[in-house]
Amino acid sequence: xxxxxxxxxxxxxxxxxxxxxxxxxxxxxxxxxxxxxxxxxxxxxxxxxxxxxxxxxxxxxxxxxxxxxxxxxxxxxxxxxxxxxxxxxxxxxxxxxxxxxxxxxxxxxxxxxxxxxxxxxxxxxxxxxxxxxxxxxxxxxxxxxxxxxxxxxxxxxxxxxxxxxxxxxxxxxxxxxxxxxxxxxxxxxxxxxxxxxxxxxxxxxxxxxxxxxxxxx
Amino acid sequence: xxxxxxxxxxxxxxxxxxxxxxxxxxxxxxxxxxxxxxxxxxxxxxxxxxxxxxxxxxxxxxxxxxxxxxxxxxxxxxxxxxxxxxxxxxxxxxxxxxxxxxxxxxxxxxxxxxxxxxxxxxxxxxxxxxxxxxxxxxxxxxxxxxxxxxxxxxxxxxxxxxxxxxxxxxxxxxxxxxxxxxxxxxxxxxxxxxxxxxxxxxxxxxxxxxxxxxxxxxxxxxxxxxxxxxxxxxxxxxxxxxxxxxxxxxxxxxxxxxxxxxxxxxxxxxxxxxxxxxxxxxxxxxxxxxxxxxxxxxxxxxxxxxxxxxxxxxxxxxxxxxxxxxxxxxxxxxxxxxxx
Ligand SMILES: Nc1ncnc2c1ncn2[C@@H]1O[C@H](COP(=O)(O)OP(=O)(O)OP(=O)(O)O)[C@@H](O)[C@H]1O
Ligand SMILES: [Mg+2]
Numbered sequence: 001x002x003x004x005x006x007x008x009x010x011x012x013x014x015x016x017x018x019x020x021x022x023x024x025x026x027x028x029x030x031x032x033x034x035x036x037x038x039x040x041x042x043x044x045x046x047x048x049x050x051x052x053x054x055x056x057x058x059x060x061x062x063x064x065x066x067x068x069x070x071x072x073x074x075x076x077x078x079x080x081x082x083x084x085x086x087x088x089x090x091x092x093x094x095x096x097x098x099x100x101x102x103x104x105x106x107x108x109x110x111x112x113x114x115x116x117x118x119x120x121x122x123x124x125x126x127x128x129x130x131x132x133x134x135x136x137x138x139x140x141x142x143x144x145x146x147x148x149x150x151x152x153x154x155x156x157x158x159x160x161x162x163x164x165x166x167x168x169x170x171x172x173x174x175x176x177x178x179x180x181x182x183x184x185x186x187x188x189x190x191x192x193x194x195x196x197x198x199x200x201x202x203x204x205x206x207x208x209x210x211x212x213x214x215x216x217x
Numbered sequence: 218x219x220x221x222x223x224x225x226x227x228x229x230x231x232x233x234x235x236x237x238x239x240x241x242x243x244x245x246x247x248x249x250x251x252x253x254x255x256x257x258x259x260x261x262x263x264x265x266x267x268x269x270x271x272x273x274x275x276x277x278x279x280x281x282x283x284x285x286x287x288x289x290x291x292x293x294x295x296x297x298x299x300x301x302x303x304x305x306x307x308x309x310x311x312x313x314x315x316x317x318x319x320x321x322x323x324x325x326x327x328x329x330x331x332x333x334x335x336x337x338x339x340x341x342x343x344x345x346x347x348x349x350x351x352x353x354x355x356x357x358x359x360x361x362x363x364x365x366x367x368x369x370x371x372x373x374x375x376x377x378x379x380x381x382x383x384x385x386x387x388x389x390x391x392x393x394x395x396x397x398x399x400x401x402x403x404x405x406x407x408x409x410x411x412x413x414x415x416x417x418x419x420x421x422x423x424x425x426x427x428x429x430x431x432x433x434x435x436x437x438x439x440x441x442x443x444x445x446x447x448x449x450x451x452x453x454x455x456x457x458x459x460x461x462x463x464x465x466x467x468x469x470x471x472x473x474x475x476x477x478x479x480x481x482x483x484x485x486x487x488x489x490x491x492x493x494x495x496x497x498x499x500x501x502x503x504x505x506x507x508x509x510x511x512x513x514x515x516x517x518x519x520x521x522x523x524x525x526x527x528x529x530x531x532x533x534x535x536x537x538x539x540x541x542x543x544x545x546x547x548x549x550x551x552x553x554x555x556x557x
Binding site for chain 2: 036
């Protein structure tokens with residue numbers, strides 16, 4: 001089975017082709033360039049260099065968020081459209097779980113992305129030969145994250161060291177996505193309905209939040 | 218025998234998720250438009266992040282529906298077209314990335330299209346365009362006078378220096394207390410009123426084809442404010458009529474002067490505000506008097522749709538003007554860049 005895998009949810013970009021769960025080709029970048037301009041070029045390059053045709057793809061796996069709203073939408077839009085056009089199955093994986101799997105760390109791991117204004121997107125997982133969610137993914141204040149850390153033993157913080165918020169973090173492990181790794185943990189892959197799939201923002205838009213507050217008062 | 222050119226086109230520049238299949242630039246086989254207006258009404262205007270979220274929810278649905286309604290399969294298509302800009306960047310990116318993925322999966326050429334060119338070519342869906350022509354584009358984000366000596370030849374001869382007409386309509390509607398989007402409500406209300414206020418008409422310096430609507434807008438706001446402060450009752454219909462008169466007069470006078478100065482016989486009026494009854498009536502009357510051929514698209518092709526994008530793409534296809542997998546959205550693009 002040939003799987004095309006896509007993660008554009010933050011500044012790093014990760015695309016891969018796996019065959020029966022094993023990596024055939026991957027491209028991982030961390031440059032300040034818009035994913036919208038590069039992602040399809042990378043996908044094309046992956047196929048060409050691995051010798052597969054578009055029609056060889058059997059399924060698509062996409063990182064569904066959280067992360068940069070625009071970034072997540074680019075990956076999800078491409079994954080949905082490709083899955084529909086090629087007539088293949090679509091799966092999603094949490095962008096936080098991608099980091100956890102990519103880091104190679106075992107035990108309790110806490111991947112996090114910058115959520116601005118002292119907040120982060122994070123979750124807590126126990127990784128062994130399988131994946132277990134200990135604290136659900138969410139948009140949280142750093143205090144909440146530290147409280148969650150206290151509840152579990154020997155937690156390894158995972159963050160992208162190029163992000164500004166890491167300056168204020170205690171010791172963390174630098175980790176960026178390598179989406180090829182997630183097929184090692186089938187339990188974190190979620191089957192999606194192509195038309196109904198939406199990104200996992202973990203946060204409503206500011207406009208909707210304000211509107212809901214207004215409705216209540 | 219010429220082979221048919223069948224294009225699937227996608228438009229997501231603002232708050233409509235749209236997809237169409239069109240044959241030979243004028244035969245609309247399907248035209249799917251999913252409007253987000255009910256969602257944005259909550260906020261009194263289009264919220265970009267909310268628009269982007271809706272686009273990604275609907276994009277594959279409109280593509281599938283457009284193909285089904287046209288009774289076409291991807292194998293029948295010649296190319297995929299998409300709005301490159303101008304528009305809301307996050308919204309554009311959904312259509313663009315979907316178009317790139319679709320064209321890649323089916324190995325079809327990709328055609329980037331300028332949104333305003335789409336509004337002009339909406340007329341081609343009803344009848345062939347005759348050149349040279351002058352086009353007045355009046356929409357939520359644009360007010361432009363364009364001179365075209367032939368297909369895909371765009372020269373901007375005038376544009377707004379501040380608010381777009383549709384934007385001014387929506388702001389005036391808001392101070393009158395009408396729901397969003399206010400343009401059609403102001404239009405309707407104006408039929409019951411009289412031009413008693415004589416709001417200013419901004420003609421700018423002599424010879425200029427540019428527009429300015431912030432003056433008349435402020436004037437409406439100030440007048441209402443003063444009257445309300447004095448406790449006087451405001452007749453909303455008179456305000457609407459007076460505002461509309463000012464706008465219609467400036468638009469028609471300037472446009473017809475451009476038509477005369479450029480020596481053309483064909484005038485196109487397009488974009489969402491082309492739905493305005495006062496504007497249509499005045500143009501019809503004046504054009505009849507002066508022997509000018511006036512074209513205004515059907516209502517459903519005035520507002521944002523993908524068929525109009527496919528109409529332009531037909532000509533771009535014939536010129537081989539294809540985009541690459543690197544195609545990115547742009548929130549502003551000078552339409553003159555699209556001149557071939
Ligand atoms: N009858 C009418 N009279 C006046 N204004 C109208 C009428 N009908 C629609 N409008 C206005 O047209 C605008 C919407 O037009 P359209 O959908 O073409 O704009 P847009 O796509 O938002 O902007 P753009 O095309 O510049 O990106 C709104 O401002 C609306 O109020
Ligand atoms: Mg428009």
